[in-house]
Structures are given as structure tokens and as C-alpha cells.
Amino acid sequence: MQKVAVGLEILAKDTLLQQQFKGNVALLCHNASIDSKCTHATFIFKSIFGDRFKKIFGPQHGFSTDAQDNMIETDHTVHPYFNIPVYSLYSETRVPTDAMLEGIDHFFVDLQDVGCRMYTYIYTLTLLLEKCANKDIEVIILDRPNPINGETLEGNVLDTAFASFIGRHPIPVRHGLTIGELGLMHQRLWANEKANVRVIQMKAWEREMYFADTRLPWALPSPNIARAESCLVFPATVIFEGTYLSEGRGTTQPLEIMGHPKIKPFSLFADHLEKTMMHSGLKGFAVRPILFLPTFHKYVDVVCGGFQIHATDKETFQPWRVGQLMLRELFHHLGTDFKWLEPPYEYIHHLEPIDILNGTDQLRHWVEKKSSLEDLDGLEQLDEYREQHQLISLY
Numbered sequence: 371m372q373k374v375a376v377g378l379e380i381l382a383k384d385t386l387l388q389q390q391f392k393g394n395v396a397l398l399c400h401n402a403s404i405d406s407k408c409t410h411a412t413f414i415f416k417s418i419f420g421d422r423f424k425k426i427f428g429p430q431h432g433f434s435t436d437a438q439d440n441m442i443e444t445d446h447t448v449h450p451y452f453n454i455p456v457y458s459l460y461s462e463t464r465v466p467t468d469a470m471l472e473g474i475d476h477f478f479v480d481l482q483d484v485g486c487r488m489y490t491y492i493y494t495l496t497l498l499l500e501k502c503a504n505k506d507i508e509v510i511i512l513d514r515p516n517p518i519n520g521e522t523l524e525g526n527v528l529d530t531a532f533a534s535f536i537g538r539h540p541i542p543v544r545h546g547l548t549i550g551e552l553g554l555m556h557q558r559l560w561a562n563e564k565a566n567v568r569v570i571q572m573k574a575w576e577r578e579m580y581f582a583d584t585r586l587p588w589a590l591p592s593p594n595i596a597r598a599e600s601c602l603v604f605p606a607t608v609i610f611e612g613t614y615l616s617e618g619r620g621t622t623q624p625l626e627i628m629g630h631p632k633i634k635p636f637s638l639f640a641d642h643l644e645k646t647m648m649h650s651g652l653k654g655f656a657v658r659p660i661l662f663l664p665t666f667h668k669y670v671d672v673v674c675g676g677f678q679i680h681a682t683d684k685e686t687f688q689p690w691r692v693g694q695l696m697l698r699e700l701f702h703h704l705g706t707d708f709k710w711l712e713p714p715y716e717y718i719h720h721l722e723p724i725d726i727l728n729g730t731d732q733l734r735h736w737v738e739k740k741s742s743l744e745d746l747d748g749l750e751q752l753d754e755y756r757e758q759h760q761l762i763s764l765y
Contacts, residue, residue, distance in 0.1 A: 393475025606693030612724030629676015
């Protein structure tokens with residue numbers, strides 16, 4: 371199978387394409403903005419544009435991708451080698467200010483998404499597009515793979531009454547888009563005013579590919595997604611951020627495990643959970659009982675009992691359903707020891723964090739009422755989105 375070439379690499383190798391960008395350049399990037407040889411985008415941009423490479427921007431978790439968790443902001447700084455400004459778009463602002471954009475003609479975006487709605491980089495992009503709609507600035511998205519493939523759709527479509535910085539637009543949990551396609555969908559369906567935007571497409575990427583199929587190196591796009599394999603489990607585990615269960619932060623397997631000090635994992639698994647999973651009809655995964663000790667975040671230095679979710683067959687694994695089922699079972703098992711996380715979450719004070727994550731309050735009610743998987747299926751209404759997805763597809 372041919373190695374995929376990401377948008378960054380296409381730009382780096384095409385001198386005629388480079389000549390189309392005559393003015394000053396800014397780059398929104400992070401730790402995962404690398405080419406197939408692990409060269410970071412900033413070095414490539416300096417080589418191509420020289421002194422016209424004026425500004426760097428970083429998303430949530432920072433340009434250096436070292437800031438943990440939500441609501442941990444990063445500062446503006448100066449790059450220690452290139453000696454140009456590095457602006458944080460997870461600071462006092464999520465949107466570039468007029469001053470930040472001054473003197474910029476071409477604004478490049480090179481961010482690795484994880485293919486899940488509850489991940490902020492796609493919203494940093496759409497906020498940028500909205501800001502640049504009234505400015506003489508071209509936005510160029512350097513496309514990258516959706517690491518959990520570009521054809522599988524799963525989960526409820528966000529109800530915009532629950533919109534936030536981890537869910538701005540009516541898309542399902544597994545949205546099946548590249549970041550470039552998401553930008554185009556924003557322009558077609560949600561933007562009040564159109565930006566001057568283009569996508570530099572990948573070569574050799576096909577919609578059915580998972581990240582391992584691309585033969586590209588993986589660099590963590592955020593501090594708790596150290597492995598490409600974590601992306602596939604992420605739609606199952608991210609919802610535990612809306613509870614007082616640990617989602618594994620502070621361990622070496624974050625967002626692949628969940629647990630609580632009051633859980634006795636081996637007896638719970640043997641006596642109940644294994645049978646529940648078997649009778650659910652869900653396939654392509656295994657749940658393994660574990661003990662773990664967080665070194666920071668929830669339950670620091672307290673042993674937790676819990677579970678790791680393993681994807682054993684990527685094609686049949688349905689992480690959104692598995693995560694919701696696990697949450698339902700642990701909610702009722704823990705009883706009074708279970709607590710939903712209290713607001714604020716992503717700076718929203720009037721909504722429950724679990725509802726912000728889910729993009730609806732119906733899933734919380736589904737968990738609390740111990741409703742059936744058939745009822746869960748009924749919350750997944752994808753026909754309209756599936757049509758939109760097909761219309762926007764670049765690959």
C-alpha cells in the first residue's frame with residue numbers, strides 16, 4: 371500500500387504551488403504537524419517562505435502540545451528559534467484578534483484531528499474561518515487523515531442547544547471527515563459569511579483507511595492521545611470526563627481506561643459486566659478488568675479499579691455504543707458513589723458537563739433510566755448527515 375502524503379508534504383514538494391502564496395504567512399499548528407520524515411511544519415515553512423513566515427498559532431493544549439485537560443490555557447510567547455510570535459488560541463481568546471492577524475495574507479492550518487466530535491481543533495478551525503470571512507486573508511487547510519477512517523459514522527448528532535467549544539456544529543460523534551472536509555462543510559452549511567478558503571488535499575488517502583494504513587508516523591496531537599490506537603477508543607471514553615470516574619489521565623493509558631476507587635473490577639466483570647457485554651450484541655472489542663494508580667488529575671495516588679477497552683476488530687467495533695453501555699452499567703453499579711461532574715465545563719456554567727460532551731441531555735437520561743440499547747439506537751439519527759457527508763467528500 372502506498373504511503374499517504376499529507377497536505378504539508380504536498381506543499382513542501384510542489385514549488386509551483388508554493389509560488390501561489392506571494393504574501394506574508396501564518397501557521398496554525400501543534401506537535402503533530404509533521405511530515406513523513408517527522409520534520410515539523412515550522413521548519414518546512416521557514417524553508418519555503420523565509421522571512422515571510424511571520425506568525426505561529428497554537429490550538430488547545432498549546433503549540434507545544436503540553437498543556438493537560440480542559441480549561442488549562444496557554445500563554446502567548448515568542449518562538450525561541452525562529453524569533454517570531456506564537457499566539458495561543460486557547461487563552462483569553464479562542465479567536466485570532468485583529469492585531470494577531472495584522473499583516474497576514476495567507477493563514478495555513480495544519481492540525482491532526484482524531485475523528486471525534488468532542489475534540490476542539492475542528493472548532494478552532496471554524497472560528498478562524500468565521501473571523502477571516504471579512505478579511506483579505508486566504509485560509510489554506512493542509513489536510514490530514516481521519517485516523518478512525520472517513521466512512522464510518524456513529525453516535526447522535528449534536529443538538530445545538532448544547533453547543534460548546536467541544537461541539538459547535540450538528541455532527542455525530544464519529545463524523546467521518548478530514549479536517550479539510552470539515553472546513554468545507556462549515557462553509558457550505560453553517561457559515562453566515564464565506565471565507566476565502568482552500569484545501570490542499572492528501573495523496574493516496576482512501577476513506578476506509580485507519581491511521582495504521584497510512585504508513586505515516588504518529589505524533590501525539592494532544593497530551594493524552596499518545597497512540598493512534600487511542601483515537602478509536604476515544605469516542606467511548608471521552609464521555610467519562612463528564613463524571614467523577616477517572617478517564618485514565620495521570621496514567622500511561624489515558625482515554626483507553628476508566629475507573630473509580632470503589633470499583634472491584636474482577637468481581638464486577640465476572641459476575642455482571644462480561645454477561646452484559648456478551649448479551650448486548652456489540653462486537654469487535656474486549657473489556658479487561660484492571661487496577662491503576664493515577665499520578666495526577668482525578669484520584670491522584672489512589673488505587674482505582676476499572677476497565678480497559680480494547681478494539682479487537684476495527685471494522686465491527688462501535689465505540690460510542692460501548693462507551694454509553696459501560697457508563698450505564700457503572701452508574702447503576704456505583705449507586706450513591708457515582709457522581710456527574712459539576713459545571714463549569716469548557717467555561718459553560720448553565721449546562722451539565724455530561725450533556726455538553728454528549729451534545730444532548732437525552733443520553734444522560736438514557737443512562738439514569740437504564741434504558742435499552744434499542745432506545746440508544748433511536749437517538750442516532752444519521753440520514754440527513756450522511757447525505758451532507760457524501761456531498762462534501764473530497765476523497
